[in-house]
Amino acid sequence: MNMINDRINTLLNGQxxxxxxxxxxxxxxxxxxxxVGYRQAFLRFEGCNLSCDYCDTEHRVGSHRYCRVExxxxxxxxxxxxxxxTPAAVAEYVNNFADITPHQALSLTGGEPLLHTKFITELAPLVRLPLLLETNGTLGPRLKKVLPLISIISMDIKLPSMVGQELWGEHGVFMEIAREKDLYVKLVIERESSTSEISKAISLIASVDRSIPLILQPVTPHGHCKAPSADLMLKAQEMALGPLRDVRVIPQTHVMMGQR
Ligand code: SF4
Incomplete structure (x- = not known):
């Protein structure tokens, strides 16, 4: 890998x-x-514009002197x-994965990847995998900058009880921009989530396009977030089926398997 870095540094000399x-x-x-279940490469960025109760990522900007590369x-x-x-260095590592084992996509995750649109713009043409954007779905104007480069968008809708603020307007704008891509929405639910905020999220998606798939994700307990009851998940799915065409309940399977 050090040889790869040396080669890239030589190639980029002066740029x-x-x-x-x-x-x-x-x-x-x-x-x-x-x-869920597909083999993917993952690139985790620092930094986020939100602060969710259940966040399990140490994403503070400047807190990683080293990048861990498998x-x-x-x-x-x-x-x-x-x-x-550099984008070229990252691309070399990702392409190395893809050369050894077929991968479905490179998942851009974080933190919030849309805080890094310049980097994504330079990275995209160098990577031999489609890009999947995992985003909190609040930065619509930034999404516009990289939209042509992205194949799949996994967008969260954040419930106010879990992020301490209402983001309905931001999420609505974001969905309108993202819907031209392979878009799905993830809604993380915890024990204290209310049916009225879940209902609001469902109505918002339906108002944009009722064929956008909705994944209801019971929170993996973290901090003071507790797992929702099975009854609440069943209720949430019943509420969404009807307004929306494709509604699934999927917990975080990588946690069950002891994977990152
Ligand atoms: S949006 Fe994601 S990365 Fe940002 S604080 Fe929330 S869970 Fe963490």
């Missing part, structure tokens, strides 16, 4: 390209959403590469 501090690059089984896909053996990285 001013975007660099970012990356948390990790690895290969795993997608554990959430519409494409040596071979699925090996769990990692190298620590000094940050920041």
């Amino acid at each position: 001013k390209l975007a660099t970012e501090s990356i948390i990790e690059i690895f290969s795993s089984i997608q554990g959430e959403g519409k494409y 040596l071979n896909p699925g090996s769990h053996r990692q190298l620590e590469i000094p940050n920041p990285l």
